[in-house]
Amino acid sequence: MVTLGPRERERLVALGWGTLAVVVATILVGVVFAWSQFLGLVTDLGTAPLALPSVVQFTLLIVVAELLGYGVASLLIVVVSRRLDRPLVRVRVPTLFDLALVAGGSVLSIAILYTFSFLMLWLGIDASSHQIAEMGQRSPYIFLVGAVLSIPVIGLAEELFFRGVVQDLLGEATPTSVAVVVASVLFAVPHLFSYLPQGGALTVADYQAAAVSLVMLFVIGLVLGAIYEISDNVVVPTVVHGVFNGYQFLLVFVVTIAGLDQLALL
Template structure:
């Protein structure tokens, strides 16, 4: 297949983007099988699994995104030359800082609106694995920097968003990618901790945060053509959220319930 981008139809480009997203989720399901085989507790009672098992599960989960993105680049003969990887310039690091600050401000704004209109927010499934263990929160910060942000930004930004440039304007590609990114997070927010379906309003609030964050990171990539910029902003933002959660667990556990939604609104879906 040709490595040269040609004008492409909207429908075909979106179909490719959706297919890659679904393939990423399926790959994440498949590659996490060893973790469940090694520790069945992850399936039966995730909150009681060991930190080592949870770390392995999360690591394998994000490797599924790398696998799908890499296979797509190989199949389309784009190769690793397609990757936009280079050390950011001073301007690039300014975009990183702006992305982190903008993401934090956006989450705070959504929470203010949700509070004013008394809209609930659904809890991400990640919290079932973290529980109230501060050590697991620290491990999640490691996962965010090494696997979570790099995997998501690689697949959704440098593969899917960049592929959409063939049919859409850059901002159009950002919006389409963000819609898809939000939709694939539905499984992470749809179920309440008791297994019941979360309120639609709660799911909507959480997905609004995911969509907005994706628009911010997609814009950073569109402006810089450098994957490291949105990846660094994404990782720093999620690390900031987990840092808040760690401080709450360590010094104010009685406030944990009120901090849950703010701390983990924008985390990725679990396989």
């Protein structure tokens, strides 16, 4: 019988909870998708009091998917895994170096966005339309709401979960590089349904566009994971993530109001 030392047992437990985090992340894909479908059904009914304005519908989707989804899942995993005797996440007051990482990470993430946009243009692949972009056609002002919520809700909830919980737990049991890659994969996967058109048969082009978008998000996830490890501060990837999303929201708001072609992947 093999006897495990304290460190080996600790690594095994961390791996177990990291695996649980992976399972929870997978379940969240279905939960978020089901909620978005429910809101779409409510809107399609078009009868009071069930009919909801697009801005309200969008706000509910963000709050439920992000705060009640990733936020509650993060808290439950942290509590159940008995990590309250340790720092919940690596967080501290940002330094000048952190601010430099925020600036560099934000520029890099936006550069990655345009790199993939031009790649899709060069390959002749139409950019996939995000469900939020379709909602914005009815009320473009939801993009302004999204921009406001990008850092304090979207960036915070997702970074606490994917970096502060998943990446940290896996990092205790596996090499840091493995933890960053796995967290990045899980970061990209929940966006799949958002990039696939709703209603009607899906075409090969639909899957190609969604696949490219997911690869882009995986690369963004690698950047966020690396920044988290370099800074040792979850505030840094949270702000970078929020700037990345906020930039897209504001850009799409401008091109929608102006009646121009959509210039950003959302």
